[in-house]
Amino acid sequence: MNVILLGPPGAGKGTQAKMLVEEYQIPQISTGDILRAAVKEGSPLGKEAKACMDKGDLVPDSVVIGIVEERIQQPDCAKGYMLDGFPRTVPQAEALDGMLQNLSSQIDHVVSIEVASEELVGRLTGRRTCRDCGVGFHVMFDPPEQEGVCDKCGGELYQRDDDNVETVTSRLEVYESQTLPLIDYYKAQGKIRPIDGVGDIKEIFARVTQVLS
Numbered sequence: 001m002n003v004i005l006l007g008p009p010g011a012g013k014g015t016q017a018k019m020l021v022e023e024y025q026i027p028q029i030s031t032g033d034i035l036r037a038a039v040k041e042g043s044p045l046g047k048e049a050k051a052c053m054d055k056g057d058l059v060p061d062s063v064v065i066g067i068v069e070e071r072i073q074q075p076d077c078a079k080g081y082m083l084d085g086f087p088r089t090v091p092q093a094e095a096l097d098g099m100l101q102n103l104s105s106q107i108d109h110v111v112s113i114e115v116a117s118e119e120l121v122g123r124l125t126g127r128r129t130c131r132d133c134g135v136g137f138h139v140m141f142d143p144p145e146q147e148g149v150c151d152k153c154g155g156e157l158y159q160r161d162d163d164n165v166e167t168v169t170s171r172l173e174v175y176e177s178q179t180l181p182l183i184d185y186y187k188a189q190g191k192i193r194p195i196d197g198v199g200d201i202k203e204i205f206a207r208v209t210q211v212l213s
């Protein structure tokens, strides 16, 4: 099963993807995570991506398309995968369709997680992530027992560089102008599965698994 998780920054794509990995035993492919790892390593890809990411802009299509093309052909993707944060533009979606056609494969579902834009800034700026295990918390809605420390593994919690108000505002504008058109793109293919992304994380997970089953 090949799934795309679509939705604005802060909709909960990463959180749902991590739960879906356990449920369906297929990998999460997060282009944001791959790019952040490259930035941390200081690789040429990381250096190119960092400037775009810090501004809240998108990394060039050619860069992310190359990353995904290589990743989906890895052996752990043979039974399927969940794309989280890709595609983000119509040219990326077209490139994905092209590469899947060459691989005699296709996307089965596009889960569109819907959250009103007023809610997203607070969700993003309060977000904290564990450096070691990647579990997410929120300072208001899901605080850890001890500030700055992961409940699950004791790792250090950090705030993403791009989760400040200014960058979040640009990221939301970029989403509206460049990513939102993908809803119509996948509607035309009959693959959009809209999900209400407001409420308890487990309830949202139940909504997602219902449409995927």
Ligand code: AMP
Pocket: 009, 031, 032, 033, 035, 052, 053, 054, 056, 057, 058, 059, 060, 061, 064, 084, 085, 086, 087, 088, 092, 162, 171
């Ligand atoms: P995310 O973790 O998905 O919120 O992505 C963080 C940042 O990585 C984005 O703001 C972009 O700068 C970059 N990025 C992630 N995925 C893509 C993509 N599919 N296309 C272009 N840029 C991306």
